[in-house]
Amino acid sequence: MPDETVEAEVCVVGGGPGGRALALALARLGRSVVLLERRDPGRGAGPVFRGESVSPDGVRLLDGLGAWEQVRGAAHRVDRLEIEDAGRRVLDVRFADFPYRYRHPVELPQPALLSALAELTARQPGPCTVLAPATAVALLGAGPAVTGVRAVTPHGTVRVRAALTVGADGRHSTVRRLSGLGERARRTLLERDVVWLKLPHPADWDRRAYRVRIAGGSHALFLPCADGRVRVGLNVPKGGLRQLRAQGLDALRRRLAALAPEVADAAREGLRGWSDTALLDIFTTEVPRWSAPGVVLLGDAAHTLSPVLGQGVNHALADAAELAPLLDRALAEGRGAGRALGAACETYQRLREPAVARSRALQLRQERLFTLAGPGAAVLRRALYRTVGASPALRRRVLAPAYFPGQRPGDRHRPAAETSPV
Known part of the structure; x- marks a missing residue:
């Protein structure tokens, strides 16, 4: 034929x-x-676990395509990025403080x-x-x-x-x-891979915040989902999933709880088997x-x-x-x-x-x-994050390439498309 x-x-x-x-x-x-x-x-x-995070510049591009109004009802706006290292907050960024027209990322x-x-x-x-x-x-x-x-x-x-x-x-x-x-x-190849999973969102967490938790050389991302859960990206050493699985599901739960004690109950309730996870090979x-x-x-x-x-x-x-x-x-x-x-x-x-x-x-x-693991290196890392947090100019210089690459500072007009989608 x-x-x-x-x-x-x-x-x-x-x-x-x-x-x-x-x-x-x-x-x-x-x-x-x-x-x-x-x-x-x-x-x-x-x-x-496909990409759900859309930057402020991504919102701008969707608006330019005429698609933002179609999707805004399904989107969850994010207001803050916070990083905790060794149990202490070292960076807290509020997206509304940036001098751009489109300022808030969304989870979509x-x-x-x-x-x-x-x-x-x-x-x-x-x-x-x-x-x-x-x-x-x-x-x-x-x-x-x-x-x-x-x-x-x-x-x-x-x-x-x-x-x-x-x-x-x-x-x-x-x-x-x-x-x-x-x-x-x-x-x-990067030194780490990411184990992705979703858990119930801790009741005492702000649902409009991206969170990074670091302890020594271990870290995880906690991203709020539009469906009310939290998407977790736990970094493991390259090829380390096999060893983690050999230790059992409780080892994964303990690792998550060590980084974020607030998710300990959610990990026990929401993580039923390895089929609830997915591995992303990082390169x-x-x-x-x-x-x-x-x-x-x-x-x-x-x-x-x-x-x-x-x-x-x-x-x-x-x-x-x-x-x-x-x-x-x-x-x-x-x-x-x-x-x-x-x-x-x-x-x-x-x-x-x-x-x-x-x-x-x-x-x-x-x-x-x-991934800095030594005590001296970790102290330097925390100092760097605090320095960035204390300087609006540094925050803009560090984060603009990720969140606002197609925008110019100075236009603080908030268009209709930038109102909260939820």
Whole structure:
């Protein structure tokens, strides 16, 4: 049986926030898109811990896409970031104090975000065909240029022919591998992995605060969820989950209680088995070239970051917002679109790479600070956090690359979209 053939101007591989945002932005501009999503939307799954943290700049980008009003009812606003080290608070940041238009991060369940982006895309003038589940297995080509994707679906094989193929398929990107763009990528393993889980939210905790708890060389993130629970990211030594599991579930509960005694009861009640947890292998990936003729990478496929400060979703949204208008202008070239698309993709990398590099550097600094274990090093860490907390200029310098990279200070106007979503 011959393959089915579908044609579009752009084929987006990957239906996460970045891929969906790009499809929406292109459809708003009237461009035709085919989006391939590997996950079956009709099937449920066990615990899956995908990025839910959306920075103030992410809120700005969603507002620019016309999607913020769609999702604000599902979002949970965060007002503070606090860090406790050895049982003492060493940093307490209030987001309302920053001189930006969009100031508050939100916790937003990814299913709600993806559903809103999909619904908005369906209303746009540019047609968007979604194939799900569909797994990209090969790139189509004419000479050195990629001309589309061959994908497997439950109904057979589909060939998607497109002027440009976008790999928005995550940290283990198939498009990156098939295109050869990953051949010179530099993968850096961090010293720690993260065990993710969700627990009942402690009654005496402020539900609008991000918390980091540190004790010696151990630390954990505690992030409020829109569903009323708390999302916990416990750092363990690289490859240390096997040893932790061998010690039993009570060892995990004790480790959490040692960092945050307030969650001890929640850990006993809410942590029933290892199936309630998920392990995220922590590494960063730097890809020297994000594009080749007929193909470009976006989000984690182009620049895998660590989960510190929740940067993955936000950089994927920023990539999509930057790339879409560049592609629209290139596609308007008609017969010359191939060369114009190549130039557009190079411009996109040049514009986005500095912000990604700043976030990566900030994350690596934070990872090193978190893992300082010696008494003298821990004292230095606490002194650094207190110094940052005491200086508004330092707070802005340290946190702006993570939370406000696309905003300029000075505009304290609070738009309607910035009112509390809950």
